[in-house]
Amino acid sequence: MIAFKSVKWGWIKGLLLDYPITFIPFFTTKLDKKEKIKHLKIWQKTMEFEKIPHFSEEIPQKVPMSIEKLKKIGIYPHRGNFLSGGEIxxxxxxxxxxxxxxxxxxxxxxxxxxxxxxxxxxxxxxxxxxxxxxxxxxxxxxxxxxxxx
Structure with missing residues (x-):
């Protein structure tokens, strides 16, 4: 968590002006539920303070993503639609x-x-x-x- 706090988030935010992306938390190690919630709160506070587009939670594997999440990362409606003449x-x-x-x-x-x-x-x-x-x-x-x- 020390490495996370030392990231220059202001610099990253500045770079996002030209190429906006959405940040998503991902834990590479197994954490107990209490520790994970603590890290997610730090993540959320940091992203909100820096005004960086983000998800508050990890994306669960093998579960369809909601329309809201697909919109936030730019997949929907640009990558497939059910409109006449559209490709899906x-x-x-x-x-x-x-x-x-x-x-x-x-x-x-x-x-x-x-x-x-x-x-x-x-x-x-x-x-x-x-x-x-x-x-x-x-x-x-x-x-x-x-x-x-």
Missing amino acids: SYNLYMKSEELPVPDSDSFHYESHELKCTMNRGKYYYLHDQGYFYPGAGKELRIQTPGFFN
């Missing part, structure tokens, strides 16, 4: 009848089977078979300023 990529899953789902409000990849992968109107995986389209890929270049490399 998605995966469709079917619940596995063998495994009970402990929490019906959340999505558990372990209890779902991938049935279909669509990308720009073409299926890449359907009925347990993958499909390949030569030349279908598209290079996506993301320009990042040198100070983030």
